[in-house]
Amino acid sequence: MTALTRELSAIAGRAFAEEGLSPEFGLVKASDRPDLCQFQCNGALAAAKKGGGNPRALALKVVERLKGYSIFAKLEIAGPGFINIDLADTTIAARAAALVKDATLGAPTSGAGRTMVIDYGGPNVAKPMHVGHLRSAIIGDSLKRLFRANGWTVVGDIHLGDWGLQMGQLISEVALRGTAQIYFDEAFTGPYPAESPVTMEDLEELYPAASTACKADPERLELARKATAELQLGRPGYLALWKHFFTVSEIGLKREYASLGVEFDLWNGEASVDPLIAPMIEDFKARGLAEMSEGALVVNVAEPSDKKEMPPLILLKSNGSVNYETTDVATIIERVRDQNPDLILYVVDQRQHLHFEQVFRAAKKAGLSGKAVLEHAGFGTMNGPDGKPFKTRAGGVMKLFDLIAMANEEAKKRLTEAGIGADYPAEEQADIAQKVGIAALKFADLANYRLTDYMFDLERFTKFEGKTGPYLQYAAVRIRSILRRAAEEGLIGSEPVVRSPEERALVLQILALPDAMEAAEEKRAPNILCEYVFTLAQMFSRFYAEHHVMSEHDEELRLARLGLCGLTLDVLVKVLDLLGIEVPERM
RNA sequence: GCACCCGUAGCUCAGAUGGAUAGAGCGUCGGCCUCCGAAGCCGAAGGCCACAGGUUCGAAUCCUGUCGGGUGCACCA
Numbered sequence: 001m002t003a004l005t006r007e008l009s010a011i012a013g014r015a016f017a018e019e020g021l022s023p024e025f026g027l028v029k030a031s032d033r034p035d036l037c038q039f040q041c042n043g044a045l046a047a048a049k050k051g052g053g054n055p056r057a058l059a060l061k062v063v064e065r066l067k068g069y070s071i072f073a074k075l076e077i078a079g080p081g082f083i084n085i086d087l088a089d090t091t092i093a094a095r096a097a098a099l100v101k102d103a104t105l106g107a108p109t110s111g112a113g114r115t116m117v118i119d120y121g122g123p124n125v126a127k128p129m130h131v132g133h134l135r136s137a138i139i140g141d142s143l144k145r146l147f148r149a150n151g152w153t154v155v156g157d158i159h160l161g162d163w164g165l166q167m168g169q170l171i172s173e174v175a176l177r178g179t180a181q182i183y184f185d186e187a188f189t190g191p192y193p194a195e196s197p198v199t200m201e202d203l204e205e206l207y208p209a210a211s212t213a214c215k216a217d218p219e220r221l222e223l224a225r226k227a228t229a230e231l232q233l234g235r236p237g238y239l240a241l242w243k244h245f246f247t248v249s250e251i252g253l254k255r256e257y258a259s260l261g262v263e264f265d266l267w268n269g270e271a272s273v274d275p276l277i278a279p280m281i282e283d284f285k286a287r288g289l290a291e292m293s294e295g296a297l298v299v300n301v302a303e304p305s306d307k308k309e310m311p312p313l314i315l316l317k318s319n320g321s322v323n324y325e326t327t328d329v330a331t332i333i334e335r336v337r338d339q340n341p342d343l344i345l346y347v348v349d350q351r352q353h354l355h356f357e358q359v360f361r362a363a364k365k366a367g368l369s370g371k372a373v374l375e376h377a378g379f380g381t382m383n384g385p386d387g388k389p390f391k392t393r394a395g396g397v398m399k400l401f402d403l404i405a406m407a408n409e410e411a412k413k414r415l416t417e418a419g420i421g422a423d424y425p426a427e428e429q430a431d432i433a434q435k436v437g438i439a440a441l442k443f444a445d446l447a448n449y450r451l452t453d454y455m456f457d458l459e460r461f462t463k464f465e466g467k468t469g470p471y472l473q474y475a476a477v478r479i480r481s482i483l484r485r486a487a488e489e490g491l492i493g494s495e496p497v498v499r500s501p502e503e504r505a506l507v508l509q510i511l512a513l514p515d516a517m518e519a520a521e522e523k524r525a526p527n528i529l530c531e532y533v534f535t536l537a538q539m540f541s542r543f544y545a546e547h548h549v550m551s552e553h554d555e556e557l558r559l560a561r562l563g564l565c566g567l568t569l570d571v572l573v574k575v576l577d578l579l580g581i582e583v584p585e586r587m
Numbered sequence: 588g589c590a591c592c593c594g595u596a597g598c599u600c601a602g603a604u605g606g607a608u609a610g611a612g613c614g615u616c617g618g619c620c621u622c623c624g625a626a627g628c629c630g631a632a633g634g635c636c637a638c639a640g641g642u643u644c645g646a647a648u649c650c651u652g653u654c655g656g657g658u659g660c661a662c663c664a
Contacts, residue, residue: 033607042606045644055644079607080644124664165663214663225662270664296662308590309660317662324664353591354659380592381657388657414626436626447612448600451592453657455599460613464626467600467612474626482623519603531601534611545619545628565623587626 001106003514004095005029005039008085012041015065019058021047026062028085030512037074037084038508044081055081089498096507097495100567104149105574106514110521111152117335117372118144118154120347121257121264124161125249126170126203129256130397131390131456132349135379138442138580139450140347141262142526143377145578150521155339160253160269162246163327166207168228170245171238172220173210174198175227183237190236196244200252203245229321232274242271259404261438261580273330277322280330281315289366290315301361313358328359329368336370343373345524350378350451377524380453382445390456403461407437410462411470415587424586432584437462439469439581446579447530467534469581472572475537475544476583479569482549486562493563494556502543503564509539510571517578526579533575540568 005028013026025043032040044062048055059081066075066083074086099106120140123129144156175184180197182188198206214221231238250267257263281297284290290297295318302310313325335344346356356376363369384390391397412433415421421429444461448454464470486493498504509532516532519525549565552558573583 027604029603036607040606042604045606046604049643082607122664161664294661298661306590311661314662319662321662323662325662350592351658352664355664383657418624418626420624449602452600453593457599460599463613465613466626468626470626471612474624478624478627485623515603523603525603527601528603531611538611541627542629544623548623550623586624 001098001102003106003108003518004092004511005515008039009041011069012043012062012066012083015062016043016047018065019061021051030508030515031084034505036078037076037086039085039087041083041085042081044083048081059083089504092504092507092511093496093498095511096498096564096567099510100495100563100570105571106511107149107151108514108518108521109151110518111147111150114151114342115153115339116147116155116343116345117339117341118147118156118345118347119159119331120144120156121158121262122161122348123158123253124166125269126166126207126245128204129253129400131382131400131403132397133400134260134403134441134445135382136347136349137257137260137262138445139377139379139526141260141580142442142446142529142578143345143347143524145580146517146520146526146529149574149578150517155266155341156264157266157268157335158253158257158264159331160246160267161324162242163232163270163274163322164324165224165228166211167231167242167245168226169210169214169224170203170206171227171231171241172223173206173213174241176223180241183241185237188237190240192237192240196248197241198244198248200248203248225319225321229319232321246271256400259434259438260400260442261582268331268334270324270327270331273327273334276330276333277326280333281326284315284366287366294318299362299365301358301365303361310358310361313362315362325355325359325362328355329362329366332359332363332372332374333368336368336372340370341372343375344369346374346376348376348378350380352376353378375524377450379450380448382456383453384456403458404437404441406458407441407462408433409437411436411440411464414464421587432587435582435584436464436470436473436587439473439576440464441469442580443469443472443530446526447534449527450525469579470587472533472537472576473581473583473587475540476569476572476576477585477587478544479540479565479572480583480585482562482565483569485550489550491559491562493561493566494559496564496567497557497560499557500543500547502539502546503561506536506539506543506564506568509536510567513571513575516575529575529578533572533579536568536572536575540572 008028009026012028013023016025017023025047027043028039028041030039031037044055044059048058059077063075063077063083066072071087071091072085073088076084078084118140120136122136123133144154148154174180214224231242290299296314297316298312298314300312315326335341353376360374382390415429415432441461498507516528520528549561576583
């Protein structure tokens with residue numbers, strides 16, 4: 001099913017074409033002034049500006065042509081040449097009825113036949129996840145769902161940080177403590193113990209200790225660097241230890257992402273491309289794409305048109321080890337080989353932008369990216385009240401686990417306060433608290449535009465009124481409640497009708513879903529979906545406050561409203577799903 | 588120093604290709620539960636869109652400059 005605005009744009013575009021102008025001027029969009037009209041076309045103004053002539057006169061000619069189409073209930077020219085458009089209620093009701101039968105609810109098909117790899121999450125092995133990891137997980141997960149809904153074949157990859165200096169820091173820390181000697185005994189030939197010498201709790205203590213020590217002491221840092229290099233060269237004891245770190249961390253990470261409702265198709269890490277690195281470096285050397293500089297092997301990625309300084313990409317450090325620039329280039333080779341994607345999207349902190357610029361340039365220079373467009377979809381920092389990256393009052397970073405627990409706790413409290421959940425089974429109460437808490441968290445984050453830094457406010461992340469995730473769930477739950485009653489009485493909704501301003505506004509918003517999904521894809525911006533679904537819930541709430549469904553005596557109207565409720569619920573649930581938010585049966 | 592991003596209501600944030608009267612939530616004030624869930628609905632107050640120029644019929648949006656904030660600039664990720 002074609003999106004309504006697209007259909008209207010096509011009609012208006014034809015009218016412009018018949019006037020000898022580009023059909024692009026026929027773009028029709030939802031009105032900025034709903035008090036004046038439902039849709040607007042501003043193309044006459046743009047066309048007049050480009051080609052000269054009077055915009056009002058042109059608008060008049062276009063409108064004359066549009067009058068031949070019966071779907072327009074109102075065609076007006078306003079101000080300097082806006083074309084204001086209304087559709088008949090029967091027309092929009094018929095569109096809604098058609099939507100009921102469309103399982104995709106009119107979703108765009110922009111991704112049909114196209115494949116993308118989306119790289120998000122990016123946690124580090126052996127480091128506990130903190131609130132800073134929230135954005136990549138939530139935004140990436142939402143974009144994955146959105147692109148998939150728009151027809152793309154999507155492969156989501158967590159891309160763990162598991163091959164860099166932090167591994168060397170850990171290995172050297174374990175060595176210094178002498179708690180697992182066997183892994184450092186060069187005479188030992190294996191096999192190494194199957195049981196990990198460290199637990200997750202150990203890692204949570206080991207890493208910060210190692211990191212702090214390395215920062216304070218250059219010699220300690222040198223030990224870590226050396227261990228990193230040896231690990232990457234394949235020293236068996238280090239590899240065995242690394243494997244343990246990885247396995248132990250993976251369990252914790254999986255649990256944490258599961259509680260967020262975030263999933264990945266691939267659990268690859270930097271280390272997984274290790275076998276590709278040596279041949280890749282040889283290839284760069286053989287083709288003269290890499291050169292020695294200050295002891296390191298680098299790729300010059302500067303271009304004459306650069307306004308800023310563009311440092312070279314370091315392929316091989318002077319001590320022979322690699323950092324994440326190298327693994328990121330190798331990962332492109334891996335992805336092109338395995339998925340041959342049309343797009344590789346990196347959902348990573350905006351502060352990494354220069355890094356990706358370098359990686360992309362190196363990959364293109366060497367012709368490694370196949371048909372893929374490489375794109376960094378960065379996001380802003382989550383700041384504390386001081387405008388600096390968020391820290392707890394104690395000065396540490398807040399663990400993601402604690403944040404989720406707090407949100408759930410608030411949700412549970414609210415449920416008991418409202419009294420309504422008192423008779424629910426304990427298991428359901430816990431389930432509701434989880435869904436509501438996560439919804440508050442995700443929506444509070446996703447509602448901000450991706451690129452702007454925003455202030456982390458615990459209160460806002462655990463708030464359930466106003467423009468929040470739970471408000472949206474609440475709207476959906478109220479519809480479910482109506483539908484339950486209807487089912488008890490054996491009633492089934494019929495085709496929606498539009499007989500009131502509230503119904504009209506609601507149906508128009510429902511019909512705008514494809515526009516929101518398309519815009520959100522184009523901008524890689526889930527906040528557009530947030531904006532859309534919040535308005536939808538508002539339109540429903542107004543309708544709900546103004547009209548009764550079950551107690552409506554006109555039976556035909558009652559069933560039509562039931563149908564409208566059903567459709568609204570479907571759209572609500574769908575968009576919330578795109579945001580990674582689940583709706584409980586009741587709350 | 589060079590480069591990029593940002594500055595919108597008391598607070599936190601939206602604002603899609605340059606469009607009409609710049610929006611929302613929170614907070615404040617005032618209404619609405621003897622009919623489907625008040626985590627809701629309705630209304631009011633609240634703005635020199637940092638500042639100064641420019642382009643345009645039209646600028647929060649584009650250009651230039653100033654001030655203020657953030658970020659990045661070779662072996663950390």
